[in-house]
Amino acid sequence: MLVFHTLAYPPLCCNADQYDCLGPVDASMIKARMGGQVVILLGRNQSALTDFLASHNISAAQIRADADRRRQQAVENGETEETTEAGEVEPTEENEVSETVEVSVTAVEASAAGRGTRSRNAAAEKKAKALDKIKASKAFKKRKKNADDDEYDDEIAQAIFEERSAPLPGQMENCEICGKRFTVTPYSVAGPDGGLLCAPCGREIAKDREGQPKKKPRKQTGGVGSRRTLQSRMLDGDVGTKSLATLCVQTLAKNVDLAESLGDLPEHLIDKIARIFSKRRLLKPDTLPLFTQPTTEVLHIYDGAKLGHQDFISIFQVASNLKKFKVRCAVQFKDEVMDYLLSRDILLESFYLHGANLLSEDKWHEFLAAKGKSLKELQVYFTDRHFGDETLGLLKEYCPNLSRLKVCHNQKVTDVGVIAIGNLPSLRHLSLELQQDSSAEALRTCITQVGKDLRTLSFKIVPDADDSVLEAIHNTCRSLAKLRITESETMTDKGFAKLFADWENPPLDFVDLQKCRQLDAAHPRANPDGIGLCSEGFKALMKHSGHALRTLNVHACRHISREAFEEVFGGTKEYPELRRLEISFCEEVTDFILGSIFRTCPNIKEVNVFGCMKVKDVRVPRGVILVGVPNAQGMITEGTD
Amino acid sequence: MKRLYSASGDDADPSAPSKYVTLVSGDGFEFVVLREAAKISPIIKGMLDPRSQFAEAKDARCVFQEMSGLVLDKVVEYFHYWYRYKDSEDVPDMDIPVELCLELLAAADYLGLDQANMSTK
Numbered sequence: 001m002l003v004f005h006t007l008a009y010p011p012l013c014c015n016a017d018q019y020d021c022l023g024p025v026d027a028s029m030i031k032a033r034m035g036g037q038v039v040i041l042l043g044r045n046q047s048a049l050t051d052f053l054a055s056h057n058i059s060a061a062q063i064r065a066d067a068d069r070r071r072q073q074a075v076e077n078g079e080t081e082e083t084t085e086a087g088e089v090e091p092t093e094e095n096e097v098s099e100t101v102e103v104s105v106t107a108v109e110a111s112a113a114g115r116g117t118r119s120r121n122a123a124a125e126k127k128a129k130a131l132d133k134i135k136a137s138k139a140f141k142k143r144k145k146n147a148d149d150d151e152y153d154d155e156i157a158q159a160i161f162e163e164r165s166a167p168l169p170g171q172m173e174n175c176e177i178c179g180k181r182f183t184v185t186p187y188s189v190a191g192p193d194g195g196l197l198c199a200p201c202g203r204e205i206a207k208d209r210e211g212q213p214k215k216k217p218r219k220q221t222g223g224v225g226s227r228r229t230l231q232s233r234m235l236d237g238d239v240g241t242k243s244l245a246t247l248c249v250q251t252l253a254k255n256v257d258l259a260e261s262l263g264d265l266p267e268h269l270i271d272k273i274a275r276i277f278s279k280r281r282l283l284k285p286d287t288l289p290l291f292t293q294p295t296t297e298v299l300h301i302y303d304g305a306k307l308g309h310q311d312f313i314s315i316f317q318v319a320s321n322l323k324k325f326k327v328r329c330a331v332q333f334k335d336e337v338m339d340y341l342l343s344r345d346i347l348l349e350s351f352y353l354h355g356a357n358l359l360s361e362d363k364w365h366e367f368l369a370a371k372g373k374s375l376k377e378l379q380v381y382f383t384d385r386h387f388g389d390e391t392l393g394l395l396k397e398y399c400p401n402l403s404r405l406k407v408c409h410n411q412k413v414t415d416v417g418v419i420a421i422g423n424l425p426s427l428r429h430l431s432l433e434l435q436q437d438s439s440a441e442a443l444r445t446c447i448t449q450v451g452k453d454l455r456t457l458s459f460k461i462v463p464d465a466d467d468s469v470l471e472a473i474h475n476t477c478r479s480l481a482k483l484r485i486t487e488s489e490t491m492t493d494k495g496f497a498k499l500f501a502d503w504e505n506p507p508l509d510f511v512d513l514q515k516c517r518q519l520d521a522a523h524p525r526a527n528p529d530g531i532g533l534c535s536e537g538f539k540a541l542m543k544h545s546g547h548a549l550r551t552l553n554v555h556a557c558r559h560i561s562r563e564a565f566e567e568v569f570g571g572t573k574e575y576p577e578l579r580r581l582e583i584s585f586c587e588e589v590t591d592f593i594l595g596s597i598f599r600t601c602p603n604i605k606e607v608n609v610f611g612c613m614k615v616k617d618v619r620v621p622r623g624v625i626l627v628g629v630p631n632a633q634g635m636i637t638e639g640t641d
Numbered sequence: 642m643k644r645l646y647s648a649s650g651d652d653a654d655p656s657a658p659s660k661y662v663t664l665v666s667g668d669g670f671e672f673v674v675l676r677e678a679a680k681i682s683p684i685i686k687g688m689l690d691p692r693s694q695f696a697e698a699k700d701a702r703c704v705f706q707e708m709s710g711l712v713l714d715k716v717v718e719y720f721h722y723w724y725r726y727k728d729s730e731d732v733p734d735m736d737i738p739v740e741l742c743l744e745l746l747a748a749a750d751y752l753g754l755d756q757a758n759m760s761t762k
Contacts, residue, residue, distance in 0.1 A: 230730060239730050240726065240730060240732060241726045243749070243756045244719045244752075245749040247719075247734060247735055247737050248742050248743075248745050248749055252743070254739075255739045255742070258739060259743075262743065263743055265743070265747060637730070
């Protein structure tokens with residue numbers, strides 16, 4: 001076998017210089033191996049090799065004599081002498097052997113000769129020494145600084161060692177697999193044991209490796225991009241370790257294609273998975289079956305943009321027990337789908353439809369007439385022209401049990417519709433965000449009629465709502481827990497103060513009065529009429545609801561004074577329930593006020609301070625997130641500097 | 642019984658509760674875990690509360706019949722992962738084996754290892 005190697009490849013010119021560059025270890029190793037091999041060669045296929053050698057002016061007899069002599073010497077020296085030194089001990093021999101090497105250096109395969117093994121042991125010893133040396137070197141320490149784990153010590157040292165010992169492009173090396181000699185190029189592939197491979201073996205290995213997943217890059221901890229990632233997570237409202245459930249759901253979302261069914265996980269986890277699926281745009285016709293099972297009662301689709309109308313129909317085909325159905329971006333939820341739903345005996349309790357522009361008004365009416373009786377919650381968003389006053393007018397007749405109604409961004413709803421909502425005595429939760437500005441009168445009428453039992457009252461973007469609306473709330477509402485009135489341009493500080501003073505409603509746990517402020521481009525800071533939520537209103541609000549509030553949003557209520565903040569969050573006051581506080585664009589907020597907030601709100605999780613330019617250098621307690629600090633550094637957690 | 646994650650500090654002061662607790666899987670694997678780390682789970686915290694007089698609290702040993710050793714192994718790994726990074730802000734994600742994902746999710750839910758339940762303070 002070895003003969004063919006020898007013959008198949010033209011002799012290589014190897015001289016002593018080349019060995020020098022490989023170092024004494026390699027030179028002696030090759031020599032040692034040569035000794036073993038040539039003997040074998042001669043023993044097996046004498047005639048062909050002898051001819052070949054003769055043609056190159058080499059005497060086979062002499063080689064044999066040399067080999068015998070060397071073997072004998074090896075036995076003699078075996079116990080005492082270090083084999084690695086052999087090359088230097090006998091300089092004359094090196095010259096002789098270099099001729100031999102010319103012939104069959106390509107056949108340098110690990111030989112069984114004792115000398116070779118021993119020299120390899122010595123090489124391993126030498127490598128270990130080199131590794132130790134590297135570990136003590138500067139380059140190693142420099143690298144180690146970047147990686148903080150002890151367990152990587154060996155890996156780093158190994159990497160540096162290989163960098164140093166691997167031959168550079170252009171040099172010769174023996175292939176790790178076939179042992180053939182080849183020229184190292186920058187594209188030479190590393191073999192399984194770290195050595196380099198010749199081109200054919202490299203291709204083989206590359207083919208084998210193709211199927212396997214690539215080695216995962218170790219996640220960077222620190223350095224480039226980490227700060228941005230951290231800030232981004234902070235905006236999402238979490239820092240530090242993720243919960244195990246979150247980690248699992250993320251892994252699941254990364255491997256959707258492997259999941260066949262979600263099993264019998266509890267509802268809230270399914271919902272969590274559904275959310276992350278939609279966030280990553282993974283909810284497609286082929287992943288929909290994960291969420292629709294024959295037993296499904298609750299289905300929340302947070303992004304249905306990739307679903308066609310056939311997919312919506314299939315939901316009703318499979319999940320015949322559906323009770324709560326929610327789809328956002330349900331563009332393809334059109335008349336055919338509604339027809340199908342009407343033909344089934346599914347009785348929905350909760351129906352949430354977002355962006356279904358293709359669903360006609362007639363179908364809405366048909367639906368309400370047929371299925372309205374069981375309906376408890378109806379939420380309609382962005383359906384523009386097909387859900388209007390007329391439809392709202394029908395609710396009284398068709399939906400006697402309706403307790404939650406939310407209508408957002410529907411151009412067709414006007415004051416008539418708002419007044420019609422007042423005829424729904426079962427209503428507990430009401431949210432409106434209309435394209436047509438509602439008049440104060442319509443809102444007042446609506447509140448006076450249904451306000452008494454309302455738990456949630458939310459009017460978004462109501463520029464025309466004035467103090468009379470607040471008065472109506474003060475006079476009628478007795479069980480509110482959540483109140484939202486945003487972007488009113490006419491409500492005054494006095495009106496707010498009057499609303500919260502001696503209000504017979506129990507304390508609220510959610511208040512959102514963002515952007516209730518005076519708008520005057522000419523005199524932005526003057527507010528002679530006290531428009532919007534200002535100091536007095538804010539104090540009255542905190543006095544009434546402060547101890548129960550969980551979420552407070554006074555975004556851009558610019559005229560709340562520093563004194564008001566200091567009074568509210570000062571002294572011995574405590575707001576034990578407050579979790580989220582949004583005070584962005586309240587210009588008077590200072591470091592001191594923030595410090596007081598952290599002190600008086602023991603359970604605070606998140607404070608937003610975008611545009612509070614007087615916030616400069618505040619220390620945030622551990623576990624609290626402060627978003628929007630107006631400097632490049634962002635929030636500084638206590639005890640980190 | 643197969644005992645994994647054996648710890649060295651078991652022979653502490655007998656009057657004070659041990660720094661370690663033993664979690665046992667349905668198929669008999671035992672994991673000795675730092676008490677402090679295991680308490681991130683509100684459920685385990687409740688089991689181990691010395692005032693509760695539960696058998697778990699007395700023996701510092703919780704048996705989870707419905708969890709396999711594989712799943713509990715990951716849960717324990719998570720406890721230590723949490724414990725190690727609890728005071729840092731920049732944390733690498735822990736690897737979750739895909740095949741255990743759903744089982745682990747159910748276990749995490751059972752143990753209350755959800756963002757809402759875990760106190761980060």
